[in-house]
Amino acid sequence: MSVAARAGRSRLPVYLLCWICLIADGYDLMSYGATLPALIGGEPFHLTVARAGHIGSLALAGMLAGSLTAGTLTDRVGRRRIFIASVTVFSVGMLLTALAPTVEMFVAFRVLTCFGVGGLLPTAVALASEFASPETRSRTLGFVLTGPPLGMVAAAFLASRVVEEHGFRPVYAAAGVILLVVPLLVRYLPESPSFLAARGDAASATLVRTTYGLPVPAQPAVAATGPASTVGSPVAALLRGRLLVPTLLIWGTTFFSLLTVFGITTWLPQVMAKSGYGLGSSITFLLVYCLGAVIGTLIAASLADRFGPKPLVIVGYVCAAVALLAVATEPATGALVVLVLLAGFGGFGTQNILNDFIARFYPASMRASGLGWALGVGRLGAIVGPTFGAWVVSGKDPLAATATAFAVTAVLGAVVMALVPRAARADAYTPSTTNEVAEEVAR
Template sequence: MNSNAPKRSLLGIFVLCWLGLLADGYDLYVYGATLPGLIGTPPFNVTPAAAGAVGSLALVGMLLGSLIVGTLTDRLGRRRIFVSALALFSLAMLACAVAPTWELFAVFRFIACFGVGGLLPTAVAITNEFAPPGKKSLVLGAVLTGPATGTVVASLTSLALLESSGFRPVYAIGAGGLLLVPFAWFLLPESPSFLRTQLRNAEADRIEAAYGLPRTPEAPASSVRISPTRALFANGTARTTALLWAITVLSLLTIFGVSTWLPQIMRTAGYGVVGTVLASVASQKFGPRPLVIVGFVSAAVALLLMSVNPPAAIMTVLAAVAGFGGLGTQNMINDYIAQFYPAATRATGLGWALAVGRIGAIAGPTYGALLVGFGGGVPAAAMAFAAPALVGAVLMLALRSKTTKQAHVARDAELVS
């Protein structure tokens, strides 16, 4: 443990990550919020089918962003990728605001979502590494309220501007992330664990001393090392990696499915912020695993009760519980993944899990559509989405509660840059 008192505040790092994720959440949700100003209105006069195709294309962009950028983070460094992803989706949002044709708008939207998908694993990796050892879940939970806050800001901005000014200023505001780029470039430190994989140990020592961090182990130059991606399946981690991928698929299937077919949940999106904070406090004491299980089960129970069409007041409460069980649970899954993988593969592990999980996000609306199309209606969709939530709880129960520190140290020593 580094015994020196920290010379620099950690708060600036966490605020930058939170603001980056707020911009990330804004830019992700703004498309759905501005659809009323795109479908059937000038200048594009978009059809619902074309709008849906671009929405699906955006999810593919997020899948690729999580996969490619998350992996590059562990190869090229956290700071460089954080700044690049932030600049990429902010510039793409500005391009969406001035796009002269629908085809160009679709291209810029795909690029924006590629950057959006890449920022989350990088921000989580940075936050987890710099958070104090006894407060990692608490700090990460607070930072992960950024996307949900961005969702609320996008909704309010769209309500205020869309009808009077059209979609363009709403997207232009989404380019505000560019204001963070110089601050992130000059103020965000590089990951000490990444620097050690580059054998830049003196730099890592200086950063750890400056921020009062525990000293990370050095990666011996003579060791036999493997890539971060291969490391996800090395040293007995293959089973857990596969389970985490399946759990993330089920979580995102539930989130995107219920947000499409049960709009009451979207109206209670603000509860996701509160739920994430409360869950992170509990997670700091009990660990993220039991919170994920509780979240899945609470979402399943709430959805089952919603399927019987209770009175409006009860429906609102159930929607809030289901919303927490969706967004809050995914944030706790992110917390679990960040704590499971060692620092040198953390962004890769989270990036791959979120990339595979996007398959669930893409399938969720279609899964609900099939059930509604068969005449079951919204109650049947609510019951159907309770099923993947329950399966997710069962799979989470199959995971061990933590990975030993010794295993992390052993794997850190095996990784390439």
């Protein structure tokens, strides 16, 4: 437990490390959409619209595999190990993507990159949530979750400046800098005290809690004797008893949410280019969408500690749907910029607050599994998004058709979210989590 050797250590480095890595996560996710106008019909791959959509979906299938793998293993091998492994894999994947000589290798390296990305977000949210104070948890998570849209802003900004003249490779190569953070993660990132307690290492769990100023339970929950608890897999517990329906509804919400986000971020630059905007200007609309996501995350996080995340998720989806329907009317450029900002504010920003809701919904022993599997199933929506978008973009009026199509998916996300209970019933949990839930409430 060298990461917890000194008493009174600040929790800020935990949040900062999660935030920095999520910036890289968002950068990696945005890089494909931001470079798509140069990849379609351009050197060296000469992609068609249909093939570009298929490549986007295939890469996101790697993200699905990464999310499900992390969701299955994190509560067994620890948040810290999965976090470090995820950062290493997607950073190496991005560097290899920048060097890919053929389209087949480009696709393979994109799949590898997205596999690493898939394991990072649920682990980062689980860690940040566990180390946050209950009274400021949403604000803390809100800060950490500005990472992905800020990374997307960075990718869109860099692409708008270099793609037209230098092609797609510099955008992917720049992500390799995050490898410099890996030694810092090894040195400073602590392990989850709940994970340590669950595997039977109560002494280390108590040490981490006291080191970082977290409350130590007076009567800790019964710990498992090893990675395989007597109550079975955390993944199986998500679908057991009274948790079954809420879990399925949460999965449905993330499906429509990520379908909307990844459909828009993949195709927005291409749609704007087909609507008459130059390459740099079309990518700038993606930058505006991501800026809206940052603003939406911060505002919603500041309100979630007071009102809870659920109503803010619903309002965000509705806001995004209304903005997209207005975009479908093809207004003047100034109004279009504002509407794209609002679409990012409500759509992508809402996805971040949905992560906060899921982190609150499940107890700590199931939190990483709950997030990993919700985002994993949601990745099915992310996989559908680029292919669905390719079909819509191929029509006669791509801007109106694309905006309307994704307004519908945003509305569906709001409807499903409205059916999810604000919190799981106390009798929904297995006996092994009862003390843990009581501890969360007491905190």
